[in-house]
Amino acid sequence: xxxxxxxxxxxxxxxxxxxxxxxxxxxxxxxxxxxxxxxxxxxxxxxxxxxxxxxxxxxxxxxxxxxxxxxxxxxxxxxxxxxxxxxxxxxxxxxxxxxxxxxxxxxxxxxxxxxxxxxxxxxxxxxxxxxxxxxxxxxxxxxxxxxxxxxxxxxxxxxxxxxxxxxxxxxxxxxxxxxxxxxxxxxxxxxxxxxxxxxxxxxxxxxxxxxxxxxxxxxxxxxxxxxxxxxxxxxxxxxxxxxxxxxxxxxxxxxxxxxxxxxxxxxxxxxxxxxxxxxxxxxxxxxxxxxxxxxxxxxxxxxxxxxxxxxxxxxxxxxxxxxxxxxxxxxxxxxxxxxxxxxxxxxxxxxxxxxxxxxxxxxxxxxxxxxxxxxxxxxxxxxxxxxxxxxxxxxxxxxxxxxxxxxxxxxxxxxxxxxxxxxxxxxxxxxxxxxxxxxxxxxxxxxxxxxxxxxxxxxxxxxxxxxxxxxxxxxxxxxxxxxxxxxxxxxxxxxxxxxxxxxxxxxxxxxxxxxxxxxxxxxxxxxxxxxxxxxxxxxxxxxxxxxxxxxxxxxxxxxxxxxxxxxxxxxxxxxxxxxxxxxxxxxxxxxxxxxxxxxxxxxxxxxxxxxxxxxxxxx
Numbered sequence: 001x002x003x004x005x006x007x008x009x010x011x012x013x014x015x016x017x018x019x020x021x022x023x024x025x026x027x028x029x030x031x032x033x034x035x036x037x038x039x040x041x042x043x044x045x046x047x048x049x050x051x052x053x054x055x056x057x058x059x060x061x062x063x064x065x066x067x068x069x070x071x072x073x074x075x076x077x078x079x080x081x082x083x084x085x086x087x088x089x090x091x092x093x094x095x096x097x098x099x100x101x102x103x104x105x106x107x108x109x110x111x112x113x114x115x116x117x118x119x120x121x122x123x124x125x126x127x128x129x130x131x132x133x134x135x136x137x138x139x140x141x142x143x144x145x146x147x148x149x150x151x152x153x154x155x156x157x158x159x160x161x162x163x164x165x166x167x168x169x170x171x172x173x174x175x176x177x178x179x180x181x182x183x184x185x186x187x188x189x190x191x192x193x194x195x196x197x198x199x200x201x202x203x204x205x206x207x208x209x210x211x212x213x214x215x216x217x218x219x220x221x222x223x224x225x226x227x228x229x230x231x232x233x234x235x236x237x238x239x240x241x242x243x244x245x246x247x248x249x250x251x252x253x254x255x256x257x258x259x260x261x262x263x264x265x266x267x268x269x270x271x272x273x274x275x276x277x278x279x280x281x282x283x284x285x286x287x288x289x290x291x292x293x294x295x296x297x298x299x300x301x302x303x304x305x306x307x308x309x310x311x312x313x314x315x316x317x318x319x320x321x322x323x324x325x326x327x328x329x330x331x332x333x334x335x336x337x338x339x340x341x342x343x344x345x346x347x348x349x350x351x352x353x354x355x356x357x358x359x360x361x362x363x364x365x366x367x368x369x370x371x372x373x374x375x376x377x378x379x380x381x382x383x384x385x386x387x388x389x390x391x392x393x394x395x396x397x398x399x400x401x402x403x404x405x406x407x408x409x410x411x412x413x414x415x416x417x418x419x420x421x422x423x424x425x426x427x428x429x430x431x432x433x434x435x436x437x438x439x440x441x442x443x444x445x446x447x448x449x450x451x452x453x454x455x456x457x458x459x460x461x462x463x464x465x466x467x468x469x470x471x472x473x474x475x476x477x478x479x480x481x482x483x484x485x486x487x488x489x490x491x492x493x494x495x496x497x498x499x500x501x502x503x504x505x506x507x508x509x510x511x512x513x514x515x516x517x518x519x520x521x522x523x524x525x526x527x528x529x530x531x532x533x534x535x536x537x538x539x540x541x542x543x544x545x546x547x548x549x550x551x552x553x554x555x556x557x558x559x560x561x562x563x564x565x566x567x568x569x570x571x572x573x574x575x576x577x578x579x580x581x582x583x584x585x586x587x588x589x590x591x592x593x594x595x596x597x598x599x600x601x602x603x604x605x606x607x608x609x610x611x612x613x614x615x616x617x618x619x
Contacts, residue, residue, distance in 0.1 A: 079130075
């Protein structure tokens with residue numbers, strides 16, 4: 001088809017048509033933009049500027065779009081390729097219109113639009129000249145003015161008000177992404193709440209005058225890249241919604257806009273050709289939490305309740321909104337308890353805190369004082385820096401770290417549970433066996449996830465038998481030593497920046513690396529109880545028994561044991577007594593059994609009681 005056989009007026013193609021396509025058909029003059037330019041022309045110009053399209057690429061794209069623009073009017077000029085109901089311009093016909101001469105179809109077939117997948121691939125086995133020019137659905141709709149997001153994606157915004165601390169972080173992120181001299185970036189936010197993260201990313205995009213389009217990590221549509229340019233949108237890859245621990249981020253040729261990514265702390269991200277920037281949302285200060293609580297609770301609760309909640313619980317905006325919504329029908333304490341816990345993936349367990357203050361009575365006075373100071377330090381971790389001088393508060397974080405060490409059964413774990421109960425916080429107990437992995441870097445990823453969960457849940461993080469993880473660094477003689485030292489270095493760094501309360505228990509302080517102890521706010525030694533302390537313990541643990549004061553004194557004087565051993569005696573005595581209240585003979589027999597278990601000599605009266613119990617058994 002020669003140019004002289006093509007229409008010579010724009011009206012024969014249906015009025016104003018695309019400037020570039022009409023120029024190819026010989027009916028348009030100067031292709032420069034003008035005030036009455038067709039909207040499709042303007043969108044093509046934006047793509048040309050954003051992706052540095054060559055004139056031939058732009059003309060090829062315009063020709064491919066003509067049938068989608070008006071199939072009936074272009075039908076006389078196009079080939080009935082593939083589907084006669086929707087004629088397409090073939091590669092051979094496009095080469096003729098462009099007057100490329102011999103080999104024109106081959107020249108068009110090498111356009112980068114095919115490698116970018118902005119043009120659909122030809123059916124397998126078709127001759128080169130019959131390749132139909134077909135624009136993918138996503139790109140065609142965008143060029144034709146359809147603003148709906150592609151299938152499988154959606155625009156996101158803020159579901160609730162964000163605190164100033166998060167708004168400031170979003171503004172800083174937008175400034176970092178707006179620097180034109182930087183290489184293409186992948187801005188990764190490590191966060192567990194998708195609604196909070198999406199709202200935060202929406203703020204970042206808004207500061208850059210863009211919208212935020214969420215896609216799944218497996219989303220594959222090469223036409224999304226030009227669609228984002230046409231819609232002035234940034235893409236948010238929601239990797240956190242994917243169960244895989246390794247995610248390869250999507251890559252679009254020619255797309256230099258920032259890539260926003262929401263990920264879990266333990267996920268590994270591959271971002272080919274992109275510089276990765278990492279972000280964690282800062283903890284919301286108490287005064288900002290108070291504003292959020294007041295707004296969320298409204299007039300349902302008095303201001304004293306909002307102040308108490310803001311001062312006691314370091315929660316995020318999404319958690320505050322969720323609790324406040326539940327508190328409209330239930331008390332706030334019940335709403336707090338009903339807050340869904342994050343998925344621990346078997347790495348740790350939520351442990352019920354001990355709310356019985358009597359458990360503190362069994363500690364020596366020196367230990368009780370140190371525990372009281374530790375509790376005060378935890379309560380004042382936000383307000384304390386403001387009361388100190390400029391030098392004293394240097395590098396003082398909101399995190400609290402303490403080591404409780406001593407023989408087994410001396411009450412270290414119970415003290416941690418009691419502290420969590422007094423602070424009104426959940427207790428997250430880490431299982432070292434579940435966290436530790438033989439694969440390189442896996443242990444660190446597990447621990448990083450648990451630290452992040454504890455920070456977000458405002459939970460007390462308990463490392464029971466912590467020396468299994470916080471061991472001393474050694475001289476490197478094998479690869480195992482190198483990996484162990486790397487794990488210790490990671491824990492040193494992560495514990496130092498931890499914004500919550502971390503408690504470590506161990507039987508010995510000497511097993512810890514000295515660098516750990518320098519980073520601890522408190523180190524409390526638990527010793528075997530003295531006579532007076534054992535007597536106090538016995539009164540607490542055996543309050544359900546029928547026991548004379550003289551028997552309590554004899555038990556305290558002649559059975560030097562830890563609180564854990566005395567608790568075992570109380571339980572064994574109850575089992576021996578069955579449904580009745582235990583008396584001295586059953587308690588004495590239980591003492592003998594406990595001594596046998598620990599391979600120590602039992603008092604004479606305990607041996608006699610155990611022998612009498614055996615003799616009394618029938619048969």
